[in-house]
Amino acid sequence: MTEVGSNIRQLRLDKGKGQTEVAKALGISVAALSKIENGQTDINLSRLIQIAKYFEVSITAVLYKDAPANIQPSQNIAEISSLKKLLADKDTEIMKLQKKVIDLYDKLGL
Incomplete structure (x- = not known):
C-alpha cells in the first residue's frame, strides 16, 4: 500500500x-x-x-x-473486470486455506 x-x-x-x-x-x-x-x-x-x-x-x-x-474508459472496464477476477480468485484461495485450518483443528481435537 x-x-x-x-x-x-x-x-x-x-x-x-x-x-x-x-x-x-x-x-x-x-x-x-x-x-x-x-x-x-x-x-x-x-x-x-x-x-x-x-x-x-x-x-x-x-x-x-x-x-x-x-x-481509456474501455481499458478501465477491462482493468476493473480483471481486478474483480483477481479478488474472486484470492477469496477462493482464502476459503480453501480456512477450510484446511479448520480440518487441522478437527484432527487435533481442538
Whole structure:
C-alpha cells in the first residue's frame, strides 16, 4: 500500500493539488487522505476507481508508478473486470486455506 499511496501523492503533486482540495473532492478527511498517501490505510476498489477518475488516469496508473497515465474508459472496464477476477480468485484461495485450518483443528481435537 505504500507504493500505491506514494503514487497517489505524486499524482496529486503533478496536478498541483493540495491535500485539502483532493480530500474534499473525494469526500474524505485530510487525515484519511494523508493515511492513504503514507500507506497506513488500505483502499478499496471503489475508492481506487474514484481516485483514478478524479486524476483522470487509468487505475493501473494509480497502482503502478510507471504505468501509462492516459485514461481509456474501455481499458478501465477491462482493468476493473480483471481486478474483480483477481479478488474472486484470492477469496477462493482464502476459503480453501480456512477450510484446511479448520480440518487441522478437527484432527487435533481442538
